[in-house]
Amino acid sequence: MTDRLVLHPFTVAEAERLVEAGPAPADGYPTAVDVAVARRYLGVCASDGDPRPFGAYEIRVRADGRAIGGAGFHAAPDDDGTVTIGYGLVEAARGHGYAAETLRELLRFARAAGAARVRGDTDRGNVASQRVMAAAGMRMVAEDDALKYYELAWTS
DSSP, X not given: OOSSEEEEEOOHHHHHHHHHHOSOSTTOSSOHHHHHHHHHHHHHXXXXXXXXXXXXXXXXXXXXXXXXXXXXXXXXOOTTSEEEEEEEEOXXXXXXXXXXXXXXXXXXXXXXXXXXXXXXXXXXXXXXXXXXXXXXXXXXXEEOSSEEEEEEEOOO
16 A cells, blocks of 8 residues: 555456456556456466465555556566566556556565565656656666666665
8 A cells, every 4th residue: 555556456356357347448447458467367376376465456546446557566576586567557547656656665565575676677668667667766777679677676
């Protein structure tokens, strides 16, 4: 939970409903990416069990409970303590600082849960997301034709 948001962990039932409903019309929630994340979450649950707390979360506005996007971890930390994160907001929720608030909470949680490093990536053209990651303390470590890759590591 943050000042303005609730990062609500997916349940299997909620993820199944999202997949069944499919993407919302226009720029609402869930987006096609949110549905794909729900599918991936269901696949992980089926093969390895629920990955909580390193799973997928729905981003909700605390004031009214409205879902505005998704965030979370691709998997539990690997043998080196590295996790990969992702986040996304519906278009109407962008520009209000929700992505920065979400990312800061994911980073805080990852560190508290024992992760040694957090990685993330963004499209080369997504300057807003690049700024969010940099402002949260992540540094760009690589790039290719499509993506820029960021990470934050803790020494203790």
